[in-house]
Amino acid sequence: MAIAAPAEQTASDTPIVPIRGLIPVGAVIAAIVATIATNWVWGLDFFHVVGGGMWTALDLFMGFIIGPIMRSLPIPARIELTKRLMPKMLLIMPTLVTMTLAAGFQLARHNGMLNTSYSRHGWVVASMIVVAVMAAVALALLQPANIAVLFELRKPQPNPAIVQSLMRRFIYAAGVTGAMQVATLVIMTRLAT
């Protein structure tokens, strides 16, 4: 069975990346570069805390709230939700990740947390390992599945089996990164205490 595109809108009209969204993304990236280049500690702290908080919340929300909801929806409803959600996620997630990691690394360097002499250096290395696992899952599973779903949905006759399989991959990967975010919360609160 193939699902037909709605009559009022052809499937190929669905944008892969919302072009207008590139403006705030560019502004955030420019602000991070400026903050790092000027060594502005409050700015680094701001970008790390705000980016990290939003990244963690979004991962948990996607993995443990949206994921189970999506699984229970009928396929046409999943497709409609996916069409609206995924283009935004494609811009939001890489921006949040870049913001959090770039600012976080510079902040840790500035505060001496990267030094092996730092009393909780082990926790810092643990946080790097958690981030590495999340990056591998996000870049190899989540993001490609996200893009592939959007391409499939642009076809005049999207294949529901392909969409379902990619969405399943997306939801499980989001669950894994959500669980890893719990580990991040433990590590970050250990470091901040």
Place this chain on the structure above:
Amino acid sequence: MTKAPRVTELGMLSIGFVAAGVIYLAAYLPRRAPLAPAVILLALAAAVLAANFLLIARQPNFAWWRFRQVAGWMTLVYLVVAGMLEFTFLYDRTRGAVLVVMTLLLAVFTLNVPLLSGWTVARFETTA
């Protein structure tokens, strides 16, 4: 449908080697880490990436036009990200052999991401 090669899993492995290399080097800061383990991890990451390219190249009826479209744009995006990371390395006064290894690890990472997205999209594309 024929069974697709395990490009995604290999991509994760390659990114894992890159991450292990970067974490290894960063864990020694501010001292300089012995480079041999990082070079081995870099070689492993590059070898897995090359194997992945070969696996894709050997796919019959592969939608190369779609792969190039997706991978091309993703390369542009991740060149910006890689540029930022390279800027951070230079800003933090990373120099010499460590900078070379870090840059090559970054290059392998930057090639892996477009390859994985291009593959995932193109494998579901029907060739004309």
